[in-house]
Amino acid sequence: MKITILYGTETGNAEMLAEDIQSELENDHEVDCLNLSDMGAGDFDPSRFYLLVCSTYGDGELPASAQPFAEAVAAEKPDLSAIKFAIFGLGDSEYEETFNFGPKTLAELMQAQGATQIGERIAHDASGPDMAEDLAFPWAEAVISEAAEAMGEDA
Numbered sequence: 573m574k575i576t577i578l579y580g581t582e583t584g585n586a587e588m589l590a591e592d593i594q595s596e597l598e599n600d601h602e603v604d605c606l607n608l609s610d611m612g613a614g615d616f617d618p619s620r621f622y623l624l625v626c627s628t629y630g631d632g633e634l635p636a637s638a639q640p641f642a643e644a645v646a647a648e649k650p651d652l653s654a655i656k657f658a659i660f661g662l663g664d665s666e667y668e669e670t671f672n673f674g675p676k677t678l679a680e681l682m683q684a685q686g687a688t689q690i691g692e693r694i695a696h697d698a699s700g701p702d703m704a705e706d707l708a709f710p711w712a713e714a715v716i717s718e719a720a721e722a723m724g725e726d727a
């Protein structure tokens with residue numbers, strides 16, 4: 573399957589995780605990995621499945637590298653009705669009121685333009701016991717098989 577991993581980051585954790593997911597998947601799939609800061613609102617390709625990996629910063633805001641993308645999507649309103657994506661969040665439950673708000677905002681933005689979310693929005697908690705990749709690798713495998721079925725491809 574053709575997959576693009578898009579990451580939104582402030583201090584690099586989401587980038588590191590995105591690259592780890594790429595290494596994990598690239599034996600079986602054709603995988604690109606791109607910072608959201610390098611993704612235009614009109615750059616989506618319906619033949620690819622999009623894995624979004626995004627942190628939360630400030631007071632429940634999108635991290636810096638995701639902000640221009642979010643602004644461009646809100647302004648340009650691309651038709652994303654042929655696009656399927658899944659989303660993984662990096663956050664910290666110490667920020668009780670705004671835990672994982674960044675990925676929530678991003679998912680809502682994609683859905684508002686018609687994109688279809690595959691699977692649940694999974695969140696890693698920096699104050700919890702799990703390593704991010706221990707949650708992210710099984711999540712990626714699961715959403716890829718679900719997407720393959722939805723896109724009529726072999727997983």
Ligand SMILES: Cc1cc2nc3c(=O)[nH]c(=O)nc-3n(C[C@H](O)[C@H](O)[C@H](O)COP(=O)(O)O)c2cc1C
Pocket residue numbers: 580581582583584585586587627628629630631632633635662663664665667670671672673698
């Ligand atoms: C100043 C600051 C603000 C943060 N705000 C939030 C927040 O509102 N909600 C949340 O879930 N996590 C918050 N976090 C936690 C980060 O999302 C978490 O550390 C994540 O791993 C950072 O990933 P990144 O390096 O890819 O940006 C915050 C962290 C910092 C340092």
